[in-house]
Amino acid sequence: MTQVLICGAAIVTLSMGIRHGFGLWLQPITMDRGWTRETFAFALAVQNLAWGIAGPFAGALADRFGAFRVLIAGSLLYAGGLVLMALSTSGAAFTGSAGLMLGMAQSGTTYAVVYGVIGRNVAADKRSWAMGVAAAAGSFGQFLMVPVENWLIGGFGWQSALFILGCLALAIVPLSLGLREPAATAATPGQQSLGHALREAFGYRSFQLLMAGYFVCGFQVVFIGVHMPSYLKDHGLSPNVATTALALIGLFNVIGTYAAGSLGARMPKRWILSTIYALRSVAIVIFLNVPLTPWSVYLFSSVIGVLWLSTVPPTNAVIAQIFGVRYLSMLGGFVFLSHQVGSFLGVWLGGRLYDATGSYDVVWWIAVALGVFAALVNLPVDERTIERHAVPGSAAA
């Protein structure tokens, strides 16, 4: 278990961390190549969509052929994508490398794939805690890599910095060998076929509710992450306040994800999820109704940081609890796809409604309403393991 946890946590630290500071390349790349910001932003939007869409496929491949193979392929794709991102001289090539390749690489190297191995190799009573450790490692990677990447760009130039990150992405290859599972757990035909697992999950009310909740998670987190700096700027706060807010979100995110995973081992996960979404809404309502000062921003950032990715361990742990671990990566990938659709809408609606109304107020209140909705839909989630009497298509697994 320790080996799986250490290697899994290290992989997620790298895969989540490397991508997190990509915004730092916006100015140097667009200036050097003579591109507009839209070219850069479009590639990153494609990256996020590719990450979500490829997730279920990467998960299904990991469940079928073993996570370590998918991780190795993902690592090579990650490294290749970073190198080609550095060498791209046209917008199309940049979208293909920084967008498509890196998005697919992330789907093969992040939570869903690693959680499948953790789920299969950690005892059920420790699974939520172990997922919390891995999620906290990913959060730490995000927190750590922004200053590291800033230092790399400053010290070596933006292009060499990407080459160095490419080498770093290759470190996932040896680490993934630590997640190599015995054939009996990874590839032996199970009792349930992939098709049946999909039909079962999508026809099961609790899975639909979890997907709805995760959609809200993506909407809120990405709306706040992307649009809060502009919101603060509009209200006359200095850029340093926004930067400190970013650091506080990163710091408390690590603590929150670990705490949520640990709590998941002690209490029903639906309660944790419901509380997280409810608290997000409460925090936003208070934030919008108190005078906006640097300290109110810091307090809000700290609270929202605790609640940031803390949905990840309980959501994945409850999927494992209900459906078992055989197709955990694939099902986790589908739930994450819902998260990414929410993310896309959070970014897009934030900008669209700001342009239409001249303020972020409407989107903030949508985020509040969605938080209440997610808190309510998570409450009736049935965490009991699903009973399977006759499993059609079992021979085809």
Place this chain on the structure above:
Amino acid sequence: MKLRRLGGYAGAALALAIVFAAYLRPDLMLTLATQLWNCF
């Protein structure tokens, strides 16, 4: 075991504090303010 766990928490807290301090360096603050945040 308890001591090991406490050591783990202390190490994690130290790592978080070091990274947080890195964010507060004026050069990184300036870079993030001008490059990362302004793009939105």
